[in-house]
Amino acid sequence: MTIRVGIVGATGYTGLEAIRLLLSHPQAEVVVATSRADAGKPIAEVHPMLAGRLDLELTQLDASKIAQTCDVVMCCLPHGASAQTVKELVQHGTRVIDFSADFRLSNVPLYEKWYGVTHPWPERVGKTAYGMPEFFRDQIQDADVVANPGCYPTSAILPLAPLVQNGLIDASDVIVDSKTGVSGGGRSAKLAMLYCETNESIAAYGVGNHRHQPEIADLVQRISGTELDVTFTPHLAPMSRGILSTIYTKPNQASAKDVMQCWQDTYSDSVFVTPVDHLPATKHVAGTNFVQMTVREAGKRLILICAIDNLAKGASGAAVQNMNVMFDQPESTGLS
Structure with missing residues:
Protein backbone atom coordinates (compact mmCIF):
# COMPACT_ATOMS: atom_id res chain seq x y z
CA MET A 1 0.00 0.00 0.00
CA THR A 2 0.99 3.63 -0.49
CA ILE A 3 0.09 6.16 2.19
CA ARG A 4 -0.36 9.57 0.55
CA VAL A 5 0.79 12.23 3.02
CA GLY A 6 0.22 15.98 3.05
CA ILE A 7 2.31 18.41 5.12
CA VAL A 8 0.49 21.59 6.12
CA GLY A 9 2.98 24.24 7.22
CA ALA A 10 5.92 22.54 5.58
CA THR A 11 8.54 25.27 5.88
CA GLY A 12 9.33 24.90 9.59
CA TYR A 13 11.69 22.49 11.30
CA THR A 14 8.99 19.95 12.16
CA GLY A 15 7.71 19.99 8.58
CA LEU A 16 11.20 19.41 7.25
CA GLU A 17 11.88 16.64 9.76
CA ALA A 18 8.60 14.93 8.85
CA ILE A 19 9.53 15.02 5.16
CA ARG A 20 13.05 13.75 5.90
CA LEU A 21 11.64 10.75 7.74
CA LEU A 22 8.87 10.08 5.21
CA LEU A 23 11.37 9.97 2.35
CA SER A 24 12.81 6.86 4.02
CA HIS A 25 9.38 5.29 4.57
CA PRO A 26 8.76 2.45 2.10
CA GLN A 27 4.97 2.89 2.14
CA ALA A 28 4.67 6.70 2.34
CA GLU A 29 4.68 9.37 -0.36
CA VAL A 30 4.62 13.11 0.32
CA VAL A 31 2.15 14.42 -2.27
CA VAL A 32 1.27 17.89 -0.92
CA ALA A 33 3.21 20.51 1.05
CA THR A 34 1.68 23.88 1.90
CA SER A 35 3.03 27.27 2.90
CA ARG A 36 1.25 30.57 3.24
CA ALA A 37 4.35 32.71 2.63
CA ASP A 38 6.26 30.51 0.15
CA ALA A 39 3.50 29.07 -2.03
CA GLY A 40 4.65 28.65 -5.62
CA LYS A 41 8.27 27.97 -4.72
CA PRO A 42 9.92 24.56 -5.13
CA ILE A 43 10.23 23.02 -1.69
CA ALA A 44 13.97 22.57 -2.25
CA GLU A 45 14.31 26.35 -2.47
CA VAL A 46 13.02 26.65 1.09
CA HIS A 47 14.71 23.46 2.33
CA PRO A 48 17.90 23.02 0.26
CA MET A 49 18.62 19.63 1.82
CA LEU A 50 15.66 18.29 -0.20
CA ALA A 51 17.24 19.16 -3.55
CA GLY A 52 17.21 16.06 -5.72
CA ARG A 53 15.13 14.20 -3.15
CA LEU A 54 11.66 15.76 -3.41
CA ASP A 55 10.38 17.52 -6.54
CA LEU A 56 7.35 19.31 -5.12
CA GLU A 57 5.99 22.84 -5.34
CA LEU A 58 4.64 24.47 -2.18
CA THR A 59 0.96 25.36 -2.45
CA GLN A 60 -1.59 27.42 -0.58
CA LEU A 61 -3.79 25.57 1.89
CA ASP A 62 -6.99 24.25 0.32
CA ALA A 63 -8.62 21.69 2.60
CA SER A 64 -10.92 20.29 -0.08
CA LYS A 65 -8.14 19.68 -2.61
CA ILE A 66 -5.79 18.26 0.01
CA ALA A 67 -8.43 15.83 1.26
CA GLN A 68 -8.93 14.55 -2.29
CA THR A 69 -5.27 13.64 -2.71
CA CYS A 70 -4.15 12.66 0.83
CA ASP A 71 -4.83 9.70 3.07
CA VAL A 72 -3.42 11.59 6.05
CA VAL A 73 -2.23 15.13 6.71
CA MET A 74 0.41 16.21 9.19
CA CYS A 75 -0.61 19.67 10.35
CA CYS A 76 2.37 21.73 11.56
CA LEU A 77 0.53 24.97 12.31
CA PRO A 78 0.53 26.88 15.64
CA HIS A 79 -2.23 26.52 18.22
CA GLY A 80 -5.54 28.15 17.39
CA ALA A 81 -4.87 28.30 13.66
CA SER A 82 -4.32 24.56 13.60
CA ALA A 83 -7.67 23.53 15.10
CA GLN A 84 -9.70 25.34 12.45
CA THR A 85 -7.62 23.77 9.67
CA VAL A 86 -7.86 20.32 11.23
CA LYS A 87 -11.64 20.68 11.43
CA GLU A 88 -11.88 21.58 7.74
CA LEU A 89 -9.62 18.72 6.68
CA VAL A 90 -11.59 16.15 8.68
CA GLN A 91 -14.90 17.49 7.34
CA HIS A 92 -13.56 16.97 3.83
CA GLY A 93 -12.73 13.36 4.62
CA THR A 94 -9.03 13.00 5.43
CA ARG A 95 -7.30 11.93 8.63
CA VAL A 96 -5.03 14.35 10.48
CA ILE A 97 -2.07 14.22 12.84
CA ASP A 98 -2.00 17.61 14.55
CA PHE A 99 1.33 18.93 15.83
CA SER A 100 -0.21 21.80 17.82
CA ALA A 101 -1.56 21.71 21.38
CA ASP A 102 -5.15 22.26 20.25
CA PHE A 103 -6.40 18.73 20.98
CA ARG A 104 -3.95 17.45 23.62
CA LEU A 105 -5.69 18.55 26.83
CA SER A 106 -8.73 17.01 28.48
CA ASN A 107 -11.09 19.97 28.57
CA VAL A 108 -11.75 23.37 27.01
CA PRO A 109 -11.36 25.54 30.17
CA LEU A 110 -7.88 24.10 30.78
CA TYR A 111 -6.89 24.78 27.17
CA GLU A 112 -8.28 28.31 27.08
CA LYS A 113 -6.71 29.19 30.45
CA TRP A 114 -3.21 28.27 29.28
CA TYR A 115 -3.40 29.23 25.61
CA GLY A 116 -5.51 32.37 25.90
CA VAL A 117 -7.66 31.75 22.83
CA THR A 118 -11.20 30.55 22.21
CA HIS A 119 -11.00 27.00 20.88
CA PRO A 120 -12.22 26.75 17.24
CA TRP A 121 -13.50 23.17 17.64
CA PRO A 122 -14.36 22.69 21.33
CA GLU A 123 -16.49 19.60 20.68
CA ARG A 124 -13.36 17.58 19.98
CA VAL A 125 -11.36 18.60 23.03
CA GLY A 126 -11.07 15.61 25.37
CA LYS A 127 -12.34 13.33 22.60
CA THR A 128 -9.18 13.13 20.51
CA ALA A 129 -6.58 10.36 20.62
CA TYR A 130 -3.33 11.45 22.26
CA GLY A 131 -0.49 10.41 19.99
CA MET A 132 1.56 8.29 22.33
CA PRO A 133 1.19 4.69 21.12
CA GLU A 134 2.91 3.40 24.25
CA PHE A 135 -0.36 4.16 26.10
CA PHE A 136 -3.05 5.00 23.52
CA ARG A 137 -2.39 2.63 20.60
CA ASP A 138 -6.00 1.38 20.35
CA GLN A 139 -7.43 4.91 20.23
CA ILE A 140 -4.89 6.03 17.63
CA GLN A 141 -5.55 3.10 15.32
CA ASP A 142 -9.05 4.20 14.29
CA ALA A 143 -8.77 7.94 14.93
CA ASP A 144 -9.58 10.63 12.38
CA VAL A 145 -7.56 13.14 14.46
CA VAL A 146 -4.46 12.36 16.52
CA ALA A 147 -3.01 14.98 18.88
CA ASN A 148 0.75 14.68 18.50
CA PRO A 149 2.37 15.08 21.95
CA GLY A 150 4.42 18.06 23.04
CA CYS A 151 8.18 17.58 23.07
CA LEU A 311 12.22 17.03 16.48
CA ALA A 312 11.89 13.24 16.26
CA LYS A 313 10.16 11.49 19.19
CA GLY A 314 9.23 14.98 20.40
CA ALA A 315 7.45 15.87 17.14
CA SER A 316 7.86 14.47 13.62
CA GLY A 317 9.13 11.01 14.56
CA ALA A 318 6.15 10.57 16.85
CA ALA A 319 3.90 11.65 13.97
CA VAL A 320 5.34 8.99 11.67
CA GLN A 321 4.99 6.42 14.46
CA ASN A 322 1.34 7.45 14.87
CA MET A 323 0.79 7.27 11.11
CA ASN A 324 2.13 3.72 11.14
CA VAL A 325 -0.36 2.76 13.85
CA MET A 326 -3.22 4.45 11.96
CA PHE A 327 -2.43 2.52 8.77
CA ASP A 328 -1.59 -0.84 10.36
CA GLN A 329 2.14 -0.67 9.66
CA PRO A 330 4.90 -1.77 12.07
CA GLU A 331 5.59 1.19 14.36
CA SER A 332 9.26 1.36 13.40
CA THR A 333 8.64 1.60 9.65
CA GLY A 334 10.64 4.52 8.29
CA LEU A 335 12.10 5.20 11.74
CA SER A 336 14.76 2.55 12.19
Whole structure:
Protein backbone atom coordinates (compact mmCIF):
# COMPACT_ATOMS: atom_id res chain seq x y z
CA MET A 1 0.00 0.00 0.00
CA THR A 2 0.99 3.63 -0.49
CA ILE A 3 0.09 6.16 2.19
CA ARG A 4 -0.36 9.57 0.55
CA VAL A 5 0.79 12.23 3.02
CA GLY A 6 0.22 15.98 3.05
CA ILE A 7 2.31 18.41 5.12
CA VAL A 8 0.49 21.59 6.12
CA GLY A 9 2.98 24.24 7.22
CA ALA A 10 5.92 22.54 5.58
CA THR A 11 8.54 25.27 5.88
CA GLY A 12 9.33 24.90 9.59
CA TYR A 13 11.69 22.49 11.30
CA THR A 14 8.99 19.95 12.16
CA GLY A 15 7.71 19.99 8.58
CA LEU A 16 11.20 19.41 7.25
CA GLU A 17 11.88 16.64 9.76
CA ALA A 18 8.60 14.93 8.85
CA ILE A 19 9.53 15.02 5.16
CA ARG A 20 13.05 13.75 5.90
CA LEU A 21 11.64 10.75 7.74
CA LEU A 22 8.87 10.08 5.21
CA LEU A 23 11.37 9.97 2.35
CA SER A 24 12.81 6.86 4.02
CA HIS A 25 9.38 5.29 4.57
CA PRO A 26 8.76 2.45 2.10
CA GLN A 27 4.97 2.89 2.14
CA ALA A 28 4.67 6.70 2.34
CA GLU A 29 4.68 9.37 -0.36
CA VAL A 30 4.62 13.11 0.32
CA VAL A 31 2.15 14.42 -2.27
CA VAL A 32 1.27 17.89 -0.92
CA ALA A 33 3.21 20.51 1.05
CA THR A 34 1.68 23.88 1.90
CA SER A 35 3.03 27.27 2.90
CA ARG A 36 1.25 30.57 3.24
CA ALA A 37 4.35 32.71 2.63
CA ASP A 38 6.26 30.51 0.15
CA ALA A 39 3.50 29.07 -2.03
CA GLY A 40 4.65 28.65 -5.62
CA LYS A 41 8.27 27.97 -4.72
CA PRO A 42 9.92 24.56 -5.13
CA ILE A 43 10.23 23.02 -1.69
CA ALA A 44 13.97 22.57 -2.25
CA GLU A 45 14.31 26.35 -2.47
CA VAL A 46 13.02 26.65 1.09
CA HIS A 47 14.71 23.46 2.33
CA PRO A 48 17.90 23.02 0.26
CA MET A 49 18.62 19.63 1.82
CA LEU A 50 15.66 18.29 -0.20
CA ALA A 51 17.24 19.16 -3.55
CA GLY A 52 17.21 16.06 -5.72
CA ARG A 53 15.13 14.20 -3.15
CA LEU A 54 11.66 15.76 -3.41
CA ASP A 55 10.38 17.52 -6.54
CA LEU A 56 7.35 19.31 -5.12
CA GLU A 57 5.99 22.84 -5.34
CA LEU A 58 4.64 24.47 -2.18
CA THR A 59 0.96 25.36 -2.45
CA GLN A 60 -1.59 27.42 -0.58
CA LEU A 61 -3.79 25.57 1.89
CA ASP A 62 -6.99 24.25 0.32
CA ALA A 63 -8.62 21.69 2.60
CA SER A 64 -10.92 20.29 -0.08
CA LYS A 65 -8.14 19.68 -2.61
CA ILE A 66 -5.79 18.26 0.01
CA ALA A 67 -8.43 15.83 1.26
CA GLN A 68 -8.93 14.55 -2.29
CA THR A 69 -5.27 13.64 -2.71
CA CYS A 70 -4.15 12.66 0.83
CA ASP A 71 -4.83 9.70 3.07
CA VAL A 72 -3.42 11.59 6.05
CA VAL A 73 -2.23 15.13 6.71
CA MET A 74 0.41 16.21 9.19
CA CYS A 75 -0.61 19.67 10.35
CA CYS A 76 2.37 21.73 11.56
CA LEU A 77 0.53 24.97 12.31
CA PRO A 78 0.53 26.88 15.64
CA HIS A 79 -2.23 26.52 18.22
CA GLY A 80 -5.54 28.15 17.39
CA ALA A 81 -4.87 28.30 13.66
CA SER A 82 -4.32 24.56 13.60
CA ALA A 83 -7.67 23.53 15.10
CA GLN A 84 -9.70 25.34 12.45
CA THR A 85 -7.62 23.77 9.67
CA VAL A 86 -7.86 20.32 11.23
CA LYS A 87 -11.64 20.68 11.43
CA GLU A 88 -11.88 21.58 7.74
CA LEU A 89 -9.62 18.72 6.68
CA VAL A 90 -11.59 16.15 8.68
CA GLN A 91 -14.90 17.49 7.34
CA HIS A 92 -13.56 16.97 3.83
CA GLY A 93 -12.73 13.36 4.62
CA THR A 94 -9.03 13.00 5.43
CA ARG A 95 -7.30 11.93 8.63
CA VAL A 96 -5.03 14.35 10.48
CA ILE A 97 -2.07 14.22 12.84
CA ASP A 98 -2.00 17.61 14.55
CA PHE A 99 1.33 18.93 15.83
CA SER A 100 -0.21 21.80 17.82
CA ALA A 101 -1.56 21.71 21.38
CA ASP A 102 -5.15 22.26 20.25
CA PHE A 103 -6.40 18.73 20.98
CA ARG A 104 -3.95 17.45 23.62
CA LEU A 105 -5.69 18.55 26.83
CA SER A 106 -8.73 17.01 28.48
CA ASN A 107 -11.09 19.97 28.57
CA VAL A 108 -11.75 23.37 27.01
CA PRO A 109 -11.36 25.54 30.17
CA LEU A 110 -7.88 24.10 30.78
CA TYR A 111 -6.89 24.78 27.17
CA GLU A 112 -8.28 28.31 27.08
CA LYS A 113 -6.71 29.19 30.45
CA TRP A 114 -3.21 28.27 29.28
CA TYR A 115 -3.40 29.23 25.61
CA GLY A 116 -5.51 32.37 25.90
CA VAL A 117 -7.66 31.75 22.83
CA THR A 118 -11.20 30.55 22.21
CA HIS A 119 -11.00 27.00 20.88
CA PRO A 120 -12.22 26.75 17.24
CA TRP A 121 -13.50 23.17 17.64
CA PRO A 122 -14.36 22.69 21.33
CA GLU A 123 -16.49 19.60 20.68
CA ARG A 124 -13.36 17.58 19.98
CA VAL A 125 -11.36 18.60 23.03
CA GLY A 126 -11.07 15.61 25.37
CA LYS A 127 -12.34 13.33 22.60
CA THR A 128 -9.18 13.13 20.51
CA ALA A 129 -6.58 10.36 20.62
CA TYR A 130 -3.33 11.45 22.26
CA GLY A 131 -0.49 10.41 19.99
CA MET A 132 1.56 8.29 22.33
CA PRO A 133 1.19 4.69 21.12
CA GLU A 134 2.91 3.40 24.25
CA PHE A 135 -0.36 4.16 26.10
CA PHE A 136 -3.05 5.00 23.52
CA ARG A 137 -2.39 2.63 20.60
CA ASP A 138 -6.00 1.38 20.35
CA GLN A 139 -7.43 4.91 20.23
CA ILE A 140 -4.89 6.03 17.63
CA GLN A 141 -5.55 3.10 15.32
CA ASP A 142 -9.05 4.20 14.29
CA ALA A 143 -8.77 7.94 14.93
CA ASP A 144 -9.58 10.63 12.38
CA VAL A 145 -7.56 13.14 14.46
CA VAL A 146 -4.46 12.36 16.52
CA ALA A 147 -3.01 14.98 18.88
CA ASN A 148 0.75 14.68 18.50
CA PRO A 149 2.37 15.08 21.95
CA GLY A 150 4.42 18.06 23.04
CA CYS A 151 8.18 17.58 23.07
CA TYR A 152 8.81 18.37 26.74
CA PRO A 153 5.75 16.37 27.87
CA THR A 154 7.02 13.31 26.00
CA SER A 155 10.25 13.40 27.98
CA ALA A 156 8.33 13.63 31.26
CA ILE A 157 5.22 11.50 30.69
CA LEU A 158 7.09 8.40 29.52
CA PRO A 159 9.22 8.08 32.68
CA LEU A 160 6.59 9.36 35.13
CA ALA A 161 3.29 7.77 34.11
CA PRO A 162 4.15 4.12 34.91
CA LEU A 163 5.64 5.06 38.27
CA VAL A 164 2.59 7.08 39.30
CA GLN A 165 0.29 4.38 37.96
CA ASN A 166 2.01 1.74 40.08
CA GLY A 167 2.31 3.92 43.20
CA LEU A 168 6.10 3.91 43.24
CA ILE A 169 6.49 7.68 43.67
CA ASP A 170 4.70 10.50 45.48
CA ALA A 171 2.57 12.19 42.81
CA SER A 172 2.12 15.30 44.96
CA ASP A 173 5.78 16.34 44.74
CA VAL A 174 7.45 16.11 41.32
CA ILE A 175 9.97 18.53 39.78
CA VAL A 176 10.80 18.39 36.07
CA ASP A 177 13.90 20.29 34.95
CA SER A 178 14.36 20.20 31.16
CA LYS A 179 16.89 21.48 28.63
CA THR A 180 16.17 21.78 24.92
CA GLY A 181 17.93 22.78 21.74
CA VAL A 182 17.07 25.98 19.86
CA SER A 183 15.09 24.16 17.14
CA GLY A 184 12.34 23.83 19.76
CA GLY A 185 11.66 27.55 19.29
CA GLY A 186 10.80 27.13 15.62
CA ARG A 187 12.35 28.46 12.42
CA SER A 188 11.03 32.02 12.40
CA ALA A 189 13.42 34.78 13.49
CA LYS A 190 13.39 35.49 17.22
CA LEU A 191 15.86 37.58 19.22
CA ALA A 192 16.28 34.94 21.93
CA MET A 193 17.24 32.34 19.29
CA LEU A 194 20.01 34.32 17.62
CA TYR A 195 23.47 32.75 17.67
CA CYS A 196 24.97 35.51 19.82
CA GLU A 197 22.15 35.11 22.35
CA THR A 198 22.30 31.32 22.69
CA ASN A 199 25.95 30.44 22.07
CA GLU A 200 27.91 29.62 25.25
CA SER A 201 24.82 30.31 27.37
CA ILE A 202 21.98 28.46 29.00
CA ALA A 203 18.82 30.20 30.16
CA ALA A 204 15.57 29.31 31.89
CA TYR A 205 12.32 30.56 30.38
CA GLY A 206 8.59 30.17 30.94
CA VAL A 207 9.28 29.69 34.64
CA GLY A 208 6.05 28.74 36.42
CA ASN A 209 3.87 29.37 33.37
CA HIS A 210 5.07 27.19 30.51
CA ARG A 211 2.16 25.66 28.56
CA HIS A 212 3.62 22.17 28.66
CA GLN A 213 3.19 21.98 32.44
CA PRO A 214 -0.58 21.30 32.29
CA GLU A 215 -0.03 18.77 29.50
CA ILE A 216 2.39 16.78 31.66
CA ALA A 217 0.01 16.79 34.63
CA ASP A 218 -3.09 16.12 32.54
CA LEU A 219 -1.68 13.14 30.65
CA VAL A 220 -0.04 11.49 33.66
CA GLN A 221 -3.39 11.71 35.43
CA ARG A 222 -5.23 10.39 32.35
CA ILE A 223 -2.89 7.39 32.17
CA SER A 224 -2.53 6.65 35.88
CA GLY A 225 -5.81 7.86 37.35
CA THR A 226 -3.83 9.85 39.95
CA GLU A 227 -3.52 13.62 40.11
CA LEU A 228 0.03 14.88 39.54
CA ASP A 229 1.39 18.05 41.16
CA VAL A 230 4.37 18.96 38.99
CA THR A 231 6.73 21.93 38.87
CA PHE A 232 8.18 22.28 35.39
CA THR A 233 11.07 24.54 34.36
CA PRO A 234 12.42 24.54 30.78
CA HIS A 235 15.84 25.80 29.72
CA LEU A 236 17.28 26.77 26.35
CA ALA A 237 20.65 25.13 25.66
CA PRO A 238 23.16 25.98 22.92
CA MET A 239 22.52 22.95 20.70
CA SER A 240 20.41 22.41 17.59
CA ARG A 241 18.21 19.56 18.79
CA GLY A 242 17.50 17.32 21.75
CA ILE A 243 15.81 17.36 25.16
CA LEU A 244 17.26 16.17 28.44
CA SER A 245 14.81 16.08 31.34
CA THR A 246 15.97 15.55 34.91
CA ILE A 247 13.02 14.66 37.13
CA TYR A 248 13.13 14.80 40.93
CA THR A 249 10.70 12.50 42.75
CA LYS A 250 10.03 11.15 46.23
CA PRO A 251 9.71 7.35 46.33
CA ASN A 252 6.97 5.46 48.11
CA GLN A 253 9.40 2.91 49.59
CA ALA A 254 10.60 2.16 46.05
CA SER A 255 14.20 1.70 44.98
CA ALA A 256 15.95 2.46 41.71
CA LYS A 257 15.75 -1.26 40.97
CA ASP A 258 11.95 -1.13 41.40
CA VAL A 259 11.73 1.79 38.98
CA MET A 260 13.80 0.02 36.32
CA GLN A 261 11.67 -3.10 36.67
CA CYS A 262 8.48 -1.05 36.34
CA TRP A 263 9.78 0.61 33.16
CA GLN A 264 10.92 -2.70 31.71
CA ASP A 265 7.49 -4.24 32.36
CA THR A 266 5.61 -1.23 30.97
CA TYR A 267 7.69 -0.85 27.83
CA SER A 268 8.50 -4.49 27.11
CA ASP A 269 6.57 -4.25 23.81
CA SER A 270 7.75 -0.74 22.96
CA VAL A 271 9.94 -0.31 19.92
CA PHE A 272 11.48 2.97 21.03
CA VAL A 273 11.47 3.38 24.83
CA THR A 274 14.66 1.98 26.32
CA PRO A 275 15.51 1.93 30.04
CA VAL A 276 19.32 2.06 30.28
CA ASP A 277 21.95 1.72 32.99
CA HIS A 278 24.12 4.58 31.74
CA LEU A 279 23.31 8.30 32.05
CA PRO A 280 21.47 9.27 28.84
CA ALA A 281 22.60 12.24 26.76
CA THR A 282 20.95 14.01 23.85
CA LYS A 283 23.71 12.78 21.51
CA HIS A 284 22.65 9.21 22.23
CA VAL A 285 19.25 9.72 20.58
CA ALA A 286 19.91 12.58 18.12
CA GLY A 287 18.12 12.15 14.81
CA THR A 288 16.20 9.09 16.07
CA ASN A 289 12.80 8.25 17.53
CA PHE A 290 14.38 6.49 20.50
CA VAL A 291 13.91 7.37 24.17
CA GLN A 292 16.59 6.58 26.73
CA MET A 293 15.89 6.86 30.45
CA THR A 294 17.46 5.85 33.69
CA VAL A 295 17.17 6.40 37.46
CA ARG A 296 19.52 7.20 40.31
CA GLU A 297 19.00 7.24 44.06
CA ALA A 298 19.97 10.52 45.76
CA GLY A 299 19.22 10.72 49.48
CA LYS A 300 15.45 10.76 49.92
CA ARG A 301 14.80 11.24 46.22
CA LEU A 302 14.81 9.17 43.06
CA ILE A 303 16.15 11.15 40.10
CA LEU A 304 14.83 10.14 36.68
CA ILE A 305 16.74 11.18 33.56
CA CYS A 306 15.23 11.02 30.07
CA ALA A 307 16.72 11.96 26.70
CA ILE A 308 14.82 12.38 23.43
CA ASP A 309 15.24 14.22 20.15
CA ASN A 310 12.75 17.10 20.25
CA LEU A 311 12.22 17.03 16.48
CA ALA A 312 11.89 13.24 16.26
CA LYS A 313 10.16 11.49 19.19
CA GLY A 314 9.23 14.98 20.40
CA ALA A 315 7.45 15.87 17.14
CA SER A 316 7.86 14.47 13.62
CA GLY A 317 9.13 11.01 14.56
CA ALA A 318 6.15 10.57 16.85
CA ALA A 319 3.90 11.65 13.97
CA VAL A 320 5.34 8.99 11.67
CA GLN A 321 4.99 6.42 14.46
CA ASN A 322 1.34 7.45 14.87
CA MET A 323 0.79 7.27 11.11
CA ASN A 324 2.13 3.72 11.14
CA VAL A 325 -0.36 2.76 13.85
CA MET A 326 -3.22 4.45 11.96
CA PHE A 327 -2.43 2.52 8.77
CA ASP A 328 -1.59 -0.84 10.36
CA GLN A 329 2.14 -0.67 9.66
CA PRO A 330 4.90 -1.77 12.07
CA GLU A 331 5.59 1.19 14.36
CA SER A 332 9.26 1.36 13.40
CA THR A 333 8.64 1.60 9.65
CA GLY A 334 10.64 4.52 8.29
CA LEU A 335 12.10 5.20 11.74
CA SER A 336 14.76 2.55 12.19
